[in-house]
Amino acid sequence: xxxxxxxxxxxxxxxxxxxxxxxxxxxxxxxxxxxxxxxxxxxxxxxxxxxxxxxxxxxxxxxxxxxxxxxxxxxxxxxxxxxxxxxxxxxxxxxxxxxxxxxxxxxxxxxxxxxxxxxxxxxxxxxxxxxxxxxxxxxxxxxxxxxxxxxxxxxxxxxxxxxxxxxxxxxxxxxxxxxxxxxxxxxxxxx
Amino acid sequence: xxxxxxxxxxxxxxxxxxxxxxxxxxxxxxxxxxxxxxxxxxxxxxxxxxxxxxxxxxxxxxxxxxxxxxxxxxxxxxxxxxxxxxxxxxxxxxxxxxxxxxxxxxxxxxxxxxxxxxxxxxxxxxxxxxxxxxxxxxxxxxxxxxxxxxxxxxxxxxxxxxxxxxxxxxxxxxxxxxxxxxxxxxxxxxxxxxxxxxxxxxxxxxxxxxxxxxxxxxxxxxxxxxxxxxxxxxxxxxxxxxxxxxxxxxxxxxxxxxxxxxxxxxxxxxxxxxxxxxxxxxxxxxxxxxxxxxxxxxxxxxxxxxxxxxxxxxxxxxxxxxxxxxxxxxxxxxxxxxxxxxxxxxxxxxxxxxxxxxxxxxxxxxxxxxxxxxxxxxxxxxxxxxxxxxxxxxxxxxxxxxxxxxxxxxxxxxxxxxxxxxxxxxxxxxxxxxxxxxxxxxxxxxxxxxxxxxxxxxxxxxxxxxxxxxxxxxxxxxxxxxxxxxxxxxxxxxxxxxxxxxxxxxxxxxxxxxxxxxxxxxxxxxxxxxxxxxxxxxxxxxxx
Numbered sequence: 158x159x160x161x162x163x164x165x166x167x168x169x170x171x172x173x174x175x176x177x178x179x180x181x182x183x184x185x186x187x188x189x190x191x192x193x194x195x196x197x198x199x200x201x202x203x204x205x206x207x208x209x210x211x212x213x214x215x216x217x218x219x220x221x222x223x224x225x226x227x228x229x230x231x232x233x234x235x236x237x238x239x240x241x242x243x244x245x246x247x248x249x250x251x252x253x254x255x256x257x258x259x260x261x262x263x264x265x266x267x268x269x270x271x272x273x274x275x276x277x278x279x280x281x282x283x284x285x286x287x288x289x290x291x292x293x294x295x296x297x298x299x300x301x302x303x304x305x306x307x308x309x310x311x312x313x314x315x316x317x318x319x320x321x322x323x324x325x326x327x328x329x330x331x332x333x334x335x336x337x338x339x340x341x342x343x344x345x346x347x348x
Numbered sequence: 349x350x351x352x353x354x355x356x357x358x359x360x361x362x363x364x365x366x367x368x369x370x371x372x373x374x375x376x377x378x379x380x381x382x383x384x385x386x387x388x389x390x391x392x393x394x395x396x397x398x399x400x401x402x403x404x405x406x407x408x409x410x411x412x413x414x415x416x417x418x419x420x421x422x423x424x425x426x427x428x429x430x431x432x433x434x435x436x437x438x439x440x441x442x443x444x445x446x447x448x449x450x451x452x453x454x455x456x457x458x459x460x461x462x463x464x465x466x467x468x469x470x471x472x473x474x475x476x477x478x479x480x481x482x483x484x485x486x487x488x489x490x491x492x493x494x495x496x497x498x499x500x501x502x503x504x505x506x507x508x509x510x511x512x513x514x515x516x517x518x519x520x521x522x523x524x525x526x527x528x529x530x531x532x533x534x535x536x537x538x539x540x541x542x543x544x545x546x547x548x549x550x551x552x553x554x555x556x557x558x559x560x561x562x563x564x565x566x567x568x569x570x571x572x573x574x575x576x577x578x579x580x581x582x583x584x585x586x587x588x589x590x591x592x593x594x595x596x597x598x599x600x601x602x603x604x605x606x607x608x609x610x611x612x613x614x615x616x617x618x619x620x621x622x623x624x625x626x627x628x629x630x631x632x633x634x635x636x637x638x639x640x641x642x643x644x645x646x647x648x649x650x651x652x653x654x655x656x657x658x659x660x661x662x663x664x665x666x667x668x669x670x671x672x673x674x675x676x677x678x679x680x681x682x683x684x685x686x687x688x689x690x691x692x693x694x695x696x697x698x699x700x701x702x703x704x705x706x707x708x709x710x711x712x713x714x715x716x717x718x719x720x721x722x723x724x725x726x727x728x729x730x731x732x733x734x735x736x737x738x739x740x741x742x743x744x745x746x747x748x749x750x751x752x753x754x755x756x757x758x759x760x761x762x763x764x765x766x767x768x769x770x771x772x773x774x775x776x777x778x779x780x781x782x783x784x785x786x787x788x789x790x791x792x793x794x795x796x797x798x799x800x801x802x803x804x805x806x807x808x809x810x811x812x813x814x815x816x817x818x819x820x821x822x823x824x825x826x827x828x829x830x831x832x833x834x835x836x837x838x839x840x841x842x843x844x845x846x847x848x849x850x851x852x853x854x855x856x857x858x859x860x861x862x863x864x865x866x867x868x869x870x871x872x873x874x875x876x877x878x879x880x881x882x883x884x885x886x887x888x889x890x891x892x
Contacts, residue, residue: 199792200799210803283802284809302799325388327791328442329784333777335717 191219197238201230202282203304205255210282218243226250230303232257261321263301264308268293270315277307277316351581354601356594358729359586360764362685364558365520369644369651374526376655377641377668379457382431383659384696385411385422386438387447390486391493392418397449403430406460408635411449414481420494420699421484424451425637425657427458439662439681439698443691451659462633473499473545476630480545483629484636484699489513489524489590489619490682492700495626498618499545501611508614510548511599512539512623514555514562515583515590518683521703523640524620526653528555528562531624532569538623539578541630546616551578553620554595556585587685588762592617594731606758621702641697643669647676647706659696662704666693671706680705685763718771726765726775732758736765740775743782748789751782759783 194215201211206227208214217223218239225239226248233250240247250257266277266286273291278284285301288294296307298321308316323329388394395412405411405424412422431452435445465471465479481496501507512535516524528535535553543551555563566580583589583598593604596615604610610617621639628634637658644651649670656665662679680687682703726736734755742751759779766775866874 195800198796200796200803202799202803210807211800212803282806283799284806285802300798300802302795323442323444325438325440325442325444325446327788328440328444329788330441330777330780332781333774335773 188216188219191215193242194218194239197231197235197242198228199231199235199302201302201304203230203302203306204282205229207254224248224251227254229255229257258303262303262305262318263298263321264296264303264305264316265298265319266294266296267315267317268295270313272313274312276310276312280307280310282306351579351599353581353583354598356586356589356597356731357733358731358764359588359594360729360767361585362519362587362767364585365644366522366525366558369520369522369642369653370526372650372652374530374640374653374655377657377660377665379426379453379455380657380660380664381453383425383428383451383453383657384436384661385425385449385451385659386436386696386698387412387422387449389422389492389658389698389700390420391491392416392420394447395419395422397433397447399430399433399449401430401433404428404454405430405451406458408460408462408637410482410484410635411451414494418494418497420486421482421635422449423484423635423637425659426451426453427456428453437692437695439690439695439701441688441691448696464633465630468541468630469544473547476541476545480626480629483625483634485622485625485629486636486699487619488621488625488639488699488702490686490700490702492698495618495622498611498616499542501546501616505611506614507546507548507611507616508550509600509616510539510543510546510551511595511615511617512551512553512620513590513592513595513617514553514559514566514620515595516559517556517585517587517590518685518703519587520644520705521642521683522644523642523653523702525559525562526642527621527624527640528559529565532566534624534627535566535620536569536573536575536578536623537631538625538627540573540575541626542618542623543577548616549577551575552599553578553580554583554599555580556589557582558585587764588731588760591731591760591762593760606755636699639697639699639701641665641701642703643671643706644703645679645706645708646711647672647708656697656701658699661694661696662690663693665697665704666706672708675708675710677707677709677711680707685767686761715772717773720771720773723770725768725770729764729768731762731764732760734759736775739782740773740778743778746785748782748786752786756782756786 191212195212198211198215204210206214206223208217208223214223214227218225225243225245226236228235229250236247236250239245271288271293273288273293275288275290275294277294278286278288282304283300283302285297286294286307287297303318303321305318308318387397393414393416396415397412399405399411405428407424407427409424410421411424411430414421428451430449432450434447436448436450437443438446438448440446465476468476477496477499480499481494485495486492487495487498514524514528516522539551539553542548553566555566557563563580563582570578570580581599583595588594589598592610595617596610596613597603600615602613605612625636629636638655639658640653641656642651642653643665648666649672651669654665654668666673666679678689679693680703681690681701682688682705684705687703687705720737720740722737724737727734730736738754739751739756739759742748742754743756756779761776761779763776766773769775
């Protein structure tokens with residue numbers, strides 16, 4: 158009896174120590190699920206989800222505070238990926254958050270109208286606008302995420318959304334369209 | 349001497365259609381009035397223009413330089429004036445414009461001073477490679493990879509075998525065959541230069557056995573050289589034996605690893621036309637400004653090979669081959685298997701334009717695609733040992749992870765699978781679609797990562813700014829407090845000093861200063877005045 162209690166106590170202590178050591182030794186920095194969610198989000202940093210950026214939204218999803226359908230720039234594809242990652246059912250995009258974007262866009266500043274107020278610079282989440290007080294501003298096209306956060310603050314409405322045009326290096330072959338119905342019918346007829 | 353040959357998997361025996369464009373010798377195409385030179389005629393970074401609009405340039409002058417390692421410079425292909433540096437439509441399946449330099453020819457065709465390399469064997473391989481790089485030479489077989497890179501085996505890599513690819517396996521195309529027939533010496537001399545740059549042990553010139561003339565000519569030309577390390581090998585005519593990996597397999601029985609390069613197994617493959625260009629660059633100091641283009645197809649009456657200045661419009665070449673425009677369905681750049689339809693025929697010939705194929709209207713039309721019946725014929729002919737039906741399946745389903753599991757990127761887009769497909773499915777188009785889609789996703793991912801980093805930096809910057817602002821405010825407050833503490837004491841002292849000054853002044857007033865050196869009379873007068881004042885003051889005091 159005593160021996161059994163002793164053995165069990167020693168075992169419990171031993172495993173406790175082992176687990177304690179393992180938790181210190183193999184401690185994971187940060188929350189890996191947040192990183193995984195953040196990797197799926199498009200990093201537009203537009204805040205349409207109601208959170209001040211993609212990472213805060215990822216954290217909210219990980220905590221279960223937010224649904225996975227609040228990212229309009231990501232659209233269906235992101236919802237599908239998040240659903241796969243989290244083992245949930247995909248749900249349609251929350252219409253209140255905005256419409257999914259068909260084509261990638263960027264903004265351009267009409268430089269003839271810009272008064273150099275720097276308000277857009279302060280609004281840009283990725284520092285993609287350069288300029289100085291009373292100096293013309295311009296958007297770094299390659300860095301613009303198309304979040305459109307710079308548009309509301311502009312006092313002269315000189316920022317416009319333009320589609321990000323393809324060039325030869327970004328051009329994609331169109332998906333071949335196969336109209337299978339016609340031949341299928343003929344096959345049926347012949348059969 | 350016969351060499352043992354191996355086989356690669358699959359492949360097709362196609363009708364050559366080669367004789368039609370080989371009746372006439374290579375002729376110089378007419379000098380264009382205007383040449384359009386795209387800045388990106390090669391794989392890698394576009395060249396950077398170094399001429400301005402209005403500037404006169406000479407034939408062979410460098411007009412755009414390579415700014416990165418994987419890149420190639422562009423040279424003026426005739427003398428004239430630069431009239432534009434900007435976007436022009438280029439030969440590309442998209443039909444999109446790309447940056448170009450446009451030169452209006454002056455008709456003089458005046459050369460820049462050329463500097464041939466006198467004794468290339470005394471040159472260091474790296475110096476030799478630099479000459480080849482500066483000559484703007486890229487692989488002329490089709491892909492357009494900068495050649496100097498493929499002449500650089502890298503440290504501790506030994507090149508056992510240098511292969512010159514004269515297979516030219518695609519139907520209709522004959523530019524390499526004609527080059528071998530007419531300029532065997534240029535090819536062999538170029539090969540010797542390449543061999544020196546690579547320090548290769550052995551060299552093979554591989555020619556398909558449907559090019560008997562080219563083979564004989566090259567063998568004869570070789571007899572003049574004492575180069576027993578060069579071998580001319582006839583290989584069976586099976587499409588796509590001109591593929592780099594397929595050619596290596598046929599000649600050596602070895603396979604280039606997936607995602608690997610021939611150099612990984614000690615081999616380098618160059619096109620015969622590239623060798624000729626290397627010869628010109630070294631022995632004549634001529635940069636790559638012209639190439640041979642096969643203009644052929646059933647919609648031209650005089651199919652032949654033309655020696656063309658790069659930048660010449662396609663339409664000019666077609667006209668000199670007596671093109672029947674009304675009878676043309678489409679014009680392909682490249683062959684019938686791997687070429688693409690050119691949407692605009694004013695686009696210029698680039699370094700990789702090997703063939704213009706004008707197809708007539710009356711050809712049997714492509715039949716509509718039907719469902720895949722999984723017959724597996726595509727897998728039987730695939731020279732890359734892939735499973736085309738699976739690739740199609742997943743590409744069609746947009747399952748881009750799976751399609752990569754089936755080694756999509758080992759596909760050389762040779763078109764054998766689509767050729768044999770009994771359901772007429774445009775298989776290659778699906779692979780191209782999937783490849784560009786995957787690249788687009790990768791670019792998007794890269795952009796997202798960059799945006800994430802930039803956003804993090806942005807937040808960090810705001811945080812830092814806030815911290816700095818706080819720090820500044822704190823410091824200012826402290827200074828104010830300090831100065832106030834110091835200021836109290838200072839003010840007191842100041843007041844005291846002022847009081848002292850006033851006191852001193854008063855004291856000074858009580859003792860008039862002009863009382864020295866006075867005469868007795870003056871002293872008496874003063875004394876009288878003082879007495880009177882005293883009296884008056886006392887009187888006042890008494891009154892008040």
